[in-house]
Amino acid sequence: MLLRPWGKRLRLVPRTALFLFLEVILVSLCLLSFRIFISALPYSIRVLLEAAVRNCDGFLMKKEDVMNILDWKTKQSSVEVPFFPARVLLQDFTGIPAMVDFAAMREAVKILGGDPRRVHPARPTDLTVDHSLQIDFMLKNQEVEFGRNRERLQFFKWSSRVFKNVAVIPPGTGMAHQVNLEYLSRMVFEEDNLLFPDSVVGTDSHITMVNGLGILGWGVGGIETEAVMLGLPVSLTLPEVVGCELSGSSNPFVTSIDVVLGITKHLRQVGVAGKFVEFFGSGVSQLSIVDRTTIANMCPEYGAILSFFPVDNVTLKHLEHTGFDKAKLKSVETYLKAVKLFRHDQDNSGEPTYSQVIRIHLNSIVPSVSGPKRPQDRVAVTDMKRDFQACLNEKVGFKGFQIAAEKQKDYVCIRYEGSEYTLSHGSVVLAAVTSCTNNCNPSVMLAAGLLAKKAVDAGLHVKPYIRTSLSPGSGMVTHYLSSSGVLPYLSKLGFEIVGYGCSTCVGNTAPLPEAVLNAVKQGDLVTCGVLSGNKNFEGRLCDCVRANYLASPPLVVAYAIAGTVNIDFQTEPLGTDPTGRSIYLQDIWPSREEVHQMEEERVVLSMFKVLKEKMEMGNKRWNSLEAPDSVLFPWDLKSTYIRCPSFFDKLTKEPVALRPIENAHVLLYLGDSVTTDHISPAGSIARSSAAAKYLTNRGLTPREFNSYGARRGNDAVMTRGTFANIKLFNKFLGKPAPKTIHFPSGQTLDVFEAAELYQKDGVPLIILAGKKYGSGNSRDWAAKGPYLLGVKAVLAESYEKIHKDHLIGIGIVPLQFLPGENAESLGLSGRETFSLTFPEELSPGLTLSIKTSTGKVFSVIAAFENDVEVTLYRHGGLLNFVARKFS
Structure with a gap:
């Protein structure tokens, strides 16, 4: 606990009653001064301090490291400090090389004469295996997933049996940087009768999402994560902490994704690379936990190490709704308040001292998208048509395609499934609600579903040549879209659930129709992809799609219906109803009240109840999967998935001198x-x-x-x-x-x-x-x-x-x-x-x-x-x- 080491050192030595009284007063004043001093530190730095005090051994964590963190105000950006995270989170894409390295390390240790059984994670390690999704016409369930990745899954199961502290999240459950974070997060650990805050590092840039729950965490890649798994600290420069004050509330047409993109652009302009960002102010209480986690999830896009929302009453209420054990929740609240890691919503007078304070008014944020080639290039939806036209004119670059003026109105007619269509610059050919950022937030997914329902009811549809897909990060998305009754309407517009995991946003996209590919090549067309992910680098989605825009799930559906990004939603209709009446976006956009009511009444509690069952029980395929339990992994020389790497081939007991x-x-x-x-x-x-x-x-x-x-x-x-x-x-x-x-x-x-x-x-x-x-x-x-x-x-x-x-x-x-x-x-x-x-x-x-x-x-x-x-x-x-x- 934060104050425990100092409390142990300040011993009371009984002498006279007066002396004892004076000594008690002195101790009380010292502790009071210390509490006041701690209150001036940012909440995220307090977590670093607690870990430093608890792990101070004079070797990996030295006394001067603790003192440097205590003196954060003057030492920030100038010293390196170690940090011991409480746990590790792996996803299979980046987790499998880490576990393969562990298996190979066992081989190397044995060759050098050591005991390979000593090689295992020293910290709790959760590993999810739903990151390998690839879309094709066959993948509507887990059959193909198990067949395609059987060797990898068997290796994961061996890892969970042989390595201590490794827990594998079964396939079909979802990726851990989505709604699963409430299940995997401990909030407060208890080990050896000692309480300490939850914290995490892992092999995924989206680890930062957990900061929305008040848990310090960020992605560091496989190599550093392996070190943490082996009981070593991760090293970081004692960071500057930028205080971001949020005030006001956003207008009804702004989703949390708009808030994310607005804050992202603002923080990029300010410059927060390599820093912590910590949110405070009255506007924070206006944000739900899913909003906060989405904002925190995007921090790699504006360069910060992490974006931290301290635990407050909103956090506790959310955890209660997710089925968090009530007794444990009370213990969490008591502990965090005692060690000053709890932020009181109404008390802004005692805010910490920050390296810099920036202020964002939520009511200044407007609906927007980002693109066409980088996530930081934000475009207001009201400016989308003008901006796309400007991109056609600009020379080739991050915001330009350099299309000659006389060719900007070119179009190509195609025939697809018995009907004629026209493709031109700006035509949408890919529309994907992907897994990595947005569908962890029920509000935006429900908004997309409600918009789809209203669109179908109005007689609108999506052109069949547009490659549409819905690849959630968790089966919970299916659960709440189904229970809320909107899933059939998304399916009618082509947004059928194809599986769980990364798909379009990492290039795992089914090929576009041949007619579309030929038309794009024939007309040299700048066609578009619209997705609700957080990466849109050129060529990432599909080689032939030159313009890619990040958008909230309801806007993905809206642009798919429109069939083009070259549209002004304020003045141009999405389409017409059966009577010929023009239907505009504002006619089918769901109100915030509609979304909130559906979320509260049908989603939160039932969603996490089902999630807990799936996490604990697994599924038949995973449970029946056979895997070895030998100390050393039996490498299959014929395998094309799992191979013993050559990193340790020339390993000696002592390092050799550096060679020129x-x-x-x-x-x-x-x-x-x-x-x-x-x-x-x-x-x-x-x-x-x-x-x-x-x-x-x-x-x-x-x-x-x-x-x-x-x-x-x-x-x-x-x-x-x-x-x-x-x-x-x-x-x-x-x-x-x-x-x-x-x-x-x-x-x-x-x-x-x-x-x-x-x-x-x-x-x-x-x-x-x-x-x-x-x-x-x-x-x-x-x-x-x-x-x-x-x-x-x-x-x-x-x-x-x-x-x-x-x-x-x-x-x-x-x-x-x-x-x-x-x-x-x-x-x-x-x-x-x-x-x-x-x-x-x-x-x-x-x-x-x-x-x-x-x-x-x-x-x-x-x-x-x-x-x-x-x-x-x-x-x-x-x-x-x-x-x-x-x-």
Whole structure:
């Protein structure tokens, strides 16, 4: 408990009655002063402080770490502090490589003479297995899912049997960053008669959603998560905490998604990258927990580490509605109030001190979408038609397509299912309510269902060539859409539930009709996808869909009905009813009162009752699935899903001295904002790719390829999939393509094939890049893949912090150009070779010298932030460091 250590040290020594009285007064004053001091700290920093005090052992957590957190006001942004999360959350796409690494580590520890049974998670670890959904015409239930992913599921079941503290959430239940978070969250832990706050890190960028419940958590990727699972802390720079004051209430036509996008844009403009955001003010109480979790879920899009909503009365009421044990809930409330982790709704006079305070009036937020290529480019719905026209005129870029004026009204007629249709610029060809952001919020999903009902009742429909889908993150969505009576209306408009998990938003989309594909190519049309996800990078949904917009679920349905984004909802109708009367969006938009009444009366309690049953009982397929229970995993050499990775092949008991990087070739010469999607795609495996060739040689047909995400347990596939994104722009080629030049031979090859030739000749590799290298989702294979390709260093202008941490964690040195310099300003072509020598005493922020084969010498910064990162790099990465601890 927060005050316990200080309370133990302040002992009362009885002497005279007067002396005892004075001593009691002194102790009381000290505790009162301490409580006042704590009250000035942001709530999120109080959680860090509690964990630091509880885990202070003088080694992993030192006294000075505790004092630095106590002195947060002056030490913020200037020191690194360890943090011990209470638990870990994995999803199968990124969780399977973590568990495969654990299994491989057991092998390595045994080879080094250690006991492999010592290798298991030290902290409670929940693993969900509903992230691998791929849409096709057959997938209407779990039969295909079990057949397609049987090897992976068997490995997960083995993991749950062999590793202590691992709980697997059965398939068909849903992804843990959705409504399941209320079930998995403990709120307050009790271990060894000690209470402490719930906190979590995990292998998913959406972990931040849990901050809407007042639980500190964020995504850190597989490598750091494995360290936490093994009892080590995660390191972070003591963050600045931006206080975001919300006031007022939003208008009836604004959904929580509009609030999310409004806050996202505002926070991006302010600049909160690498900071905590903490919400306060009267407007916070106007937001439901599902609204808060949706807002918190989007924090990776505005760059914050997390967005925190302290526990308050709204939180407690929500937990009560979800069936949270009443006695436990009372204990949670008592504890959090005692240690000042409870925010009182009506008491704004005692708000903490923040690094910076920004103010947002909720009534200033208007309905909006984001696009056409980036989530931060917000567009008011009232401006959508004008903005799309501007995008057609703008030169090719984040907001432009550069369509000649005389071609902007071009159209192509198609025939589909016996009827004639017309496609033009702005035509919607994909409309998807996807799993990762919005359908965790019953209010927006019910709003979409009610809008669908009113649309069907009015005689409106969606054109059949539009690829519509509904892929919830949880079976609970099906439950409440069905119980509320709106599911049949969504189905009538084409939004049928196709399964549970990531689908369209990670590229797992069924092919568009051939007639549509031909029309898009024939007319060079800028067609559109509209989805209720939180990622819309170009090429992510479908190669031929150039404009993608993020929207709330009801707006996804509305744009699908309209058939175009090139529409002004205020003045143009969605369509006509059977009598020929024009139907406008405002005619079928459900009121907030309608949605709220349906949510309260039909959804919350029954939803979580069913969820609890599914979580605890599992399902017949999962329960009957056979899996081994051996100490070491029996690797199947024929498996194309699960393979023992080569990270530990050269592991020694002691780390070897750092070797220089000599005469390294540049594998890729990249520009700014290269994302982890560019580095390690998560979507389908292209038939012409190196990964496809590997799978074909193993006897698989294209139909059996599955996706990169599903095959993250096979390093051979993932290495071949590294830099396989068709939108990757390599300056060596001058156009987007997953290829590069092998300079010794002059050949243009797939990136993997070029790297393979370099490795055969013993040539080390580096990557040249611009600003924000590794932005986007945290993805450990974006570091593991380059490492297995033979990349020894990345030289960039700047990095996304999580990805930089991953590079260090796998053993790649992140080098940074000096301020104001880059490859172009230094006259580097990327065709020269590079040599770098490390000093014996490698330290954070050290300047190193690089010499090229042309004779040029220039300085770079070794982007290590602390001694821990230096130590990990000296060990060859985090995995080697941890394996040595067990040997």
